[in-house]
Amino acid sequence: MSMITIKNLSYQYPIVETDVLHDINISIEKGEFYAVIGSNGAGKTTFCNVIRGFIPHFYKGDLRGEILIEGKDIRDWELGDLSQKIGYVFQNPFTQISGVKETVFEEIAFGLENLGLEVEIIKEKVENVLKMLEIEYLQEKNPFELSGGQKQRVALASIIVMEPDILVIDEPTSQLDPQGTEEVFKIIELMKNKGKTIILVEHKMELIAEYADRIILMQDGKVVKQGLTKDILSDEDTLQYGSALPQYALFGIEMRNQNMDLGSIPLTEKQSISVVQQWMKKEGLA
Amino acid sequence: MSFLTLKDVSFQYPNGFKAVNQVNMSFERGEAVAIIGQNGAGKTTTVKMMNGLQKPTEGDVLVDGWNTKDYTTAQISRKVGYVFQNPDDQIFHNDVYSEIEFGPKNLGLSPEQVEENVMKSAELAGVVPFLKENPYNLPYSMRKFVTIASVIAMNSSVIILDEPTAGQDLKALERLSNLIKTLNDEGKTVITITHDIEFVVHHFERVIVMANQQVIADANKREIFWDFDILEKAMLKQPHISRLSNSLKIDGDILEITELTERLKRKTAKV
Numbered sequence: 330m331s332m333i334t335i336k337n338l339s340y341q342y343p344i345v346e347t348d349v350l351h352d353i354n355i356s357i358e359k360g361e362f363y364a365v366i367g368s369n370g371a372g373k374t375t376f377c378n379v380i381r382g383f384i385p386h387f388y389k390g391d392l393r394g395e396i397l398i399e400g401k402d403i404r405d406w407e408l409g410d411l412s413q414k415i416g417y418v419f420q421n422p423f424t425q426i427s428g429v430k431e432t433v434f435e436e437i438a439f440g441l442e443n444l445g446l447e448v449e450i451i452k453e454k455v456e457n458v459l460k461m462l463e464i465e466y467l468q469e470k471n472p473f474e475l476s477g478g479q480k481q482r483v484a485l486a487s488i489i490v491m492e493p494d495i496l497v498i499d500e501p502t503s504q505l506d507p508q509g510t511e512e513v514f515k516i517i518e519l520m521k522n523k524g525k526t527i528i529l530v531e532h533k534m535e536l537i538a539e540y541a542d543r544i545i546l547m548q549d550g551k552v553v554k555q556g557l558t559k560d561i562l563s564d565e566d567t568l569q570y571g572s573a574l575p576q577y578a579l580f581g582i583e584m585r586n587q588n589m590d591l592g593s594i595p596l597t598e599k600q601s602i603s604v605v606q607q608w609m610k611k612e613g614l615a
Numbered sequence: 616m617s618f619l620t621l622k623d624v625s626f627q628y629p630n631g632f633k634a635v636n637q638v639n640m641s642f643e644r645g646e647a648v649a650i651i652g653q654n655g656a657g658k659t660t661t662v663k664m665m666n667g668l669q670k671p672t673e674g675d676v677l678v679d680g681w682n683t684k685d686y687t688t689a690q691i692s693r694k695v696g697y698v699f700q701n702p703d704d705q706i707f708h709n710d711v712y713s714e715i716e717f718g719p720k721n722l723g724l725s726p727e728q729v730e731e732n733v734m735k736s737a738e739l740a741g742v743v744p745f746l747k748e749n750p751y752n753l754p755y756s757m758r759k760f761v762t763i764a765s766v767i768a769m770n771s772s773v774i775i776l777d778e779p780t781a782g783q784d785l786k787a788l789e790r791l792s793n794l795i796k797t798l799n800d801e802g803k804t805v806i807t808i809t810h811d812i813e814f815v816v817h818h819f820e821r822v823i824v825m826a827n828q829q830v831i832a833d834a835n836k837r838e839i840f841w842d843f844d845i846l847e848k849a850m851l852k853q854p855h856i857s858r859l860s861n862s863l864k865i866d867g868d869i870l871e872i873t874e875l876t877e878r879l880k881r882k883t884a885k886v
Contacts, residue, residue, distance in 0.1 A: 505810065
């Protein structure tokens, strides 16, 4: 059974006349890392809001089609149970941080307290997460004194500590410098290695190429392409749908256009080095 | 003398934290300059001192002959416009048109001139279809363009964009680069803070690198992105294609795809 099965999903916000999501069909498998890509306004965040049950439980509007989470229709799930199954990390870390706790440690413990766990168990879980994300040094700080990058990591920690099976993460790196961005991707990879299912909305193609297993490409409320990262991000056609491609793929495509075909289109730095070295050997350049 | 100069400028908060430490910079009319560096390096505080939102606690900021210490922020904002990092810090009207109109109206321009400024900047920023909408009904990425339009409408000589690339898609990045180019062609100086190294490579020549509250480099992008010492100090990596060229030991301080394919082509021609 798929973790999430979506059949003929369409959705219209209240008041608005047109669908923001049109006839989406997709299945999300356990333990896989999906990147949702596409231009702004393509429906990526709305799609995430359906998966985490905010539509229809919180936002009304007209939801059609079937959305099954572990085989059970999303309309039949209690929002509280769903939020333990699916963790959602907001685009903006300021939205995530509760504002009612005075230290990072308490902030991360907040969700577990609400589940009514024993104090000793909460402490242990929070300590483990602090260690895993390498933010132990922040534990006594006030969440509002943190830098943007630190806040984004605390926001992630406060969701990871709840141990949801599915993580839905909406542009977690938009305000981060390159190093902070890389750190967030390493954390997400760690979660994948623990068997979590990841759904990530992101624009940074070189990192998606490196980390994601599969791509969901959206445009105008539709899923226009879905498949393995290596297929979607090496295909020049993807550009037509308003998405970027990794610099390495663009390089491979340019080589092909200049009659210096590398044999395959590389997606990452590592792949590029390897295919160029092979090509240079073949051409007698190395 | 340069149009905008920062002379030995520092900014210290009352609690003793120095957000900017002894910074020197100068900008000419019509220049495009990118400022890069880690979160917390001092970039935003530095640019806020350029339009008088913050006044230096040491040193001087000179704008077109004015020392910012002697003028109000409202006065300086006629010469230097600043687009906030977070658009929600800036938007306060119920429709996009009124939001853009607010600045030029306060400059005391004629109604015709106000309308001309609004329409021209709305067009440049690509927000004409949304003029009647409430800015808060627009997505974050579009709200950012609304704030850019409202600053352009002031017709100031210098325009500062604070992380305009955050969360923007391919089309929006293209619109942004066209906008910067048009402003430059009109003789306006555009100073852009960004984390998007690829955007810098494609659209800027001069790059200023900040780290630990100071300027550690101010040079052409090619010099910066092939100076491993500077990159390490600023915790930055080379652009992707430079990294690849470096790993393949292909010389020429390459930054862009076409430069790399050209080099490889020349190599094959020699064989």
